[in-house]
Amino acid sequence: MIVDRIDNGHLWTSLHPGFDQAIAFLQTAFDRGLEPGRHVLVPDRLWVIVEQVRGRSQSAKLEAHRRFIDIQLVLSGHERIGWLPLEDCGPPSEPYCADRDIVFFADRPSAWLDLVPGQLAIFFPRDAHAPLAGTGEVLKAIAKVAVDW
8 A cells, every 4th residue: 555645646657557647647637627437548457436425434344456456546525544454354245246346344444544635545456445434525536557457
């Protein structure tokens, strides 16, 4: 997991061949006024989901992905995300869904991230994370970057 400001996104582009394009797109998200929905950049490899939602508070579940890395950027509001290393998670609470590339866990996070506009968090497949664990409205952009580029 990585937490930083989008202004420092260039520091992370060498970690994965898809990060350069994902971070470049996210860096312009504030100026673009992106509409909620899915914005495909590279079919089957990179897209950005923009969503405006209310936090789920205690009902936020830990989730993990196998095929995609999440780069989550807060555009407005306050985002709270729980985190737990995947190897510390117990058995899944629901079976892995390959179509959505998601598996859920009943475990509780060991750490909490409080993100404000301009901050991002990068979650790799080994990072179980519980997004939308806050209570307020948040506008965020989530880049989904294929692990197997």
